[in-house]
Amino acid sequence: MGKYTEPAEQLLEKIGGSDNISVVTHCATRMRFVLNDNDAADVKAIEEIGLVKGTFTSGGQFQVIIGNEVASFYNEFTKIAGVGDSSKDDAKQAAKQNMNFLQRMVSHLAEIFTPIIPALVVGGLILGFRNVIGGIDVDQAQDGMQTFADNSQFLQGLYDFLWLIGEAIFQFLPVAITWAISRKMGTTQVLGIVLGITLVSPQLLNAYNVAGAESIPFWDFGFAQIDMIGYQAQVIPAILAGFVLAYLEIWLRKVIPSVVSMIFVPFFALIPAVLIAHVVLGPIGWEIGSWISNVVYSGLTSGFGWLFAALYGFAYAPLVITGLHHMTNAxxxxxxxDFDGTILWPMIALSNIAQGSAVVAMIYLNRKDKQEQQVSVPAAISCYLGVTEPALYGINLKYLFPFFAGITGSAIAAVISVGTGVTANSIGVGGIPGVLSIQVAHILMFCVAMVVAIVVPFILTVILAKTKIGKDAYERLGKR
Known part of the structure; x- marks a missing residue:
């Protein structure tokens, strides 16, 4: 009998047997099931299996947290269960059968942005480093106040060089978005890339220069003129254009004979998509994007900004549970x-830190429970580095009171952040390293908010553990 044979047999039995499994796959730490009947799974019994560190349901998938051993366990489980190996795409498609309209929409948005998040995080770190060497004035004795870059040719060269990457990620963002859409829709990815390039081509007037331009160049067709405006860093126009190209290609593949499809499908899909993007979707998407950003920015900077901040700080972790947090990327x-920075993202980083601090409090409270330490310690580290799911599902939601301590601390920290105008240059690592993405003028107040996000959840978790709420949670989990 192998190391994983017994827990695999137990999981198969408690999940409802092979007949209840529609699709199963795994990620870095979790088994992902699409079940025919979710109610047939005995969640409490599954969580009592020694190898299992927690369970949750998200995006139509029942997920079982195993840890770093998941790949080996998965191989043993599928052999015992007699279920075939399924790809993550198969799992996603099957899971969508269990989703409502809003969940499907969020899932689509997540599938667009998830592949490009690594680039966005790298870009955020690069802009953060440029912040440090090119934006902080320091006393250089007889030369007065200068930045590090001003005082060092090497750092000046590095500052200029790093913008090459930052520009590629953020100004040329539409290219990544249209590629991600073609990838998600199963259409020709290189056409998605070409479409994105036509939105940011150097021959177009840069989107950042439109407001101050004396005149806007245009294509003159005799009977009509089209403004030559670029959509650098624009999200909505790229999303709309990407879907038009994808659906055009899908439709054309159905009506054009396969013998000539390689020639005519790309031709009749790309040219109309580019034309529609610049004539219709670009201007409309620009207006929609501007309206959304203006509403959010006005809400955060208004007299009621503190209330918006408190609600958002309180609600962000629950949004992660539902998957709706993916909408904040756009x-x-x-x-x-639109505003050369985002007030929203710092609150996300603070929320992640707050949930991690609640886990740290649980590590302190359960310091004698070696089995739980195996889950809580990696979860806290992961949370502080911007990945909250292990902390949420493995610890905080299991006990509940640390989860509420976390969102309370997050709300207070968010009020401080928004109240003092803390702004990030970009999306970055959504945890403690996120300080690198904060604009230089706001780093100090972000650090103050970060201390609040660390201290308040820790203290509140320890206090709640001693109340009836905490005692009931321990008793419910059979810890006391």
């Missing part, structure tokens, strides 16, 4: 484009 990017 808003953040639009704010960056």
């Amino acid at each position: 808003i953040d990017l639009q704010l960056m484009s």
